[in-house]
Amino acid sequence: MSQTTAVHGERISLLRVLGPGHVWALGVGIVLVGEYMGWNFAVGKGGAIAALVACWFAGLLYTCVAMIDSEVTSTVAAAGGQYAQAKHIIGPLMAFNVGLFLVFAYTMLEAANAITLGYLVQTVGSMSGFENTHDKPFIVLTIMFLAWLNYRGVYATLTFNLVITAIAFVAIWVLFFAVQPWSDVYMKHDQLLTGLPYGWLGVLAAMHFGMWYYLGIEGTTQAAEEVRSPARALPLGTMTGIMTLLIAATMTWYICAGLMPWEYLGQAVTPLFDAARLTDSTVLMVLLFIGTIFSTLASANGCINDASRAWFSMGRDRYLPQAFGAVHPKYRTPYRSIVFLVPVALVFAIFAPLDQVITFSILSGLLEYTFMAFNVLMFRKKWPLGTIPRGYVHPFHPLPAIVLLILCTATYFAVFLGYGTQLIAMMVFYIMASLWFALHRYKFVRRGAQFTMPWPKPVGY
Template sequence: MTESPGLVKSLRPYHVWALGVGIVLVGEYMGWNFTIAKGGVLGSLLAMLVAGTMYIMISLCASELGSATKLAGGPYDWARLFIGPGAAASVGLAVYMEYIALEAADAIVVAFIAQEIFPELQVFPVTLLVIATLTFINYRGVVAALTLNFFMTAIAFLAIIVFFFSGTFGVFDLQPERLFQGAVPNGLIGLFAALQFGPWFFLGIEGAAMCAEECKQPSRAVPLGQQAGMITLLVGAAMTLFVCTMLLDSSVPAEGLGVSVYPLFEAAQASGIYLLIAFLALGTLLTCLSSANGCVCDSSRSWFALSRDHFVSPWFSTVHPKYQTPYRAVIFTMPIAIAFAFSGYLDQVITFSIVSGLLCYVLIPFSLIRFRKMFPMHVSKVRPFVSPLQPWIAWFAMAIAIVIMSTLFWGYRYNLLFALAFYLIAYFYFHNRHKKYIKHFDWGKEMGWPNPSHHKTEAVE
């Protein structure tokens, strides 16, 4: 039997940036403003700061793990190597569901935008067309998909920058007093509840590390692209919150901005500047397409990794002989995304994506803690990038993720309980099925590393 070709190593730091920011930048254009509906302007600012702190820490953890392991599965492979098969399967499924649900949400929004421009169009057929087109692009090759992401993401981010500086330099009037109107409409409980939508500013940035196996120099490309992406998102989130709060016309932001579907675009409309309106409309469309495109890439890599290790059918781990993509895993994203999109409940789809992401944000830093314990500094050849202040920031990131997850009881408790039950069942099922896996794991053969410090077969020096 002929061995299947491997994934092509062709990606550079800007591709990693494009993958991470491309998936997440949609959160600056929409969705983040539900923090204002819950906690007002102050609640939104708190949610952005808390979530931003967590994601900076998660990005540092992901950069160290991704540059060390250089595997396509990202969080799945980290959990498999350093925690165990049950955690690995749960994380792999969580990553898959996180990005598939987000892809469906993005495609739905693109369809709604298309319907606003051409009222005769129907939402669901356009959603299908978007999902099918992006699946085909990823089927043909990761370089083409992420190069497309780079240009779409760059234009969408440029639109935010131009809009921000247009307001600060007086092209249109901003009203600073609105920063203090309805700042805390629901009291302290509103501030706490706003945290549940805080991840929307940055949801998915950890996915930038999932293309490590396809990077030319993973030890350089992953940390550089990941951290540059996080800086980009922090700047974009601050600009977006500042401009939208001071521009959208509402005496109480929670009643206007807090329920807007396209807050950045509606803020551009409020400016009355036609060129800005057109630019932000283009940015909204491109960021949704870029996010969905990146989600196809990341979700397929997670499923490919699960398949390669026989957690799901090995049929999906085949690499295309010409395009060198995990094409079967890519194609399989399409029916799952369509099933999510067919539900039509955008907030429910988004919430399931957030819950899945938060589970990963507990297990990614825990994977790093285990990694550092198994491979301390004296075997630093396996750690080309070392994130600072570890393991303390990993523990802190886990605590923040758990706190944010608990806030989902305000409005989405059944979604939370269902998701946790789903992943708990997956954990025990795959743990029992593959519990012999760790005992026979060969670190030298798979990773080219020495045995970890606590390994039973390690030679005594």
């Protein structure tokens, strides 16, 4: 696909070149690393069965997110995703906050992925017998290379994600069949599943890391201005994405819980790779190592894409300095936003502890999901079915929104159990940012021009 230097008169836009496969790669690519590592800390919180319950409940939470997101974004098809939705449906202050949730959730996740990749390369160096190995050069290289790829164009970036995400997903399938789930040659569930070591409170606490199975699937909406057919590609990519993740999460749990005792699994760094090691197959070990590296790369890559689109959209509406709303005339990417967020990611990746970075990402995501429940309730109330064209209509409204709110509340409590101080600190940060926006920044916002959807007046206005 050739990029162009073309402009249309005096206007430049992002390039519409993506299909449903790229949307799938964006959503699943961000998340699949959670299957390779991270989800298993839920096992440490409440045992293997608690992690399975968390897998299902978090799966339900994200299915609601995917359904709601698919409907709203098939209508509000704009870069910025949930930020643009909030702007049109709720109002500027909510939109500003949602924009920040998005940028921090993705930038922190990008930093966490870079830290992990650096650690993996360093570990390979140490295991190969080298002394005094460092992770920092590889952390920095990961961020710089992926930022450069994103800078050069969205088509190559997400095609790269499509390939490496597909390989990482296939690797899980290969391992699943290699451990022969239909027999007890490898699988020892009958011996290893020992109930709930911390009772039902452990199940609730497991929800914190249960989110890791799916965190980021909502990022598909950021591609709205770069897909050829938003009304078709976004719901299709998002819904197939959540189905992929539900399958991958269940297989991952089944493999790992049948091979490792919960005491080990709950603190393992790379559980799927460890599962491959237990089979004594070199081919599987290499495949799952590649899967781990690829899933980490894909996640960081998708995060750069999404964070930059959210930052770009806010700049375009002057919620932030307008300079961030610039599009590269040759590569057709939000190049200033991509470059601006590089040092932010580097600072967090180099100086912040991994668990703090991950928790900041999870909490920002959780705030975003809470918003989505209220958002869809207001969307259906202001623009009932039939008043505007929708690419997808989610069923059983308002049940998904109510379920989403209940599960978000339970997860806040789960996070509070382990990271109460961070939860409160982050709330204070967003309140301070909101005050800055309301008292200082809002006067620069293009109040009329920011509402771009050709919709009728909302019911009741």
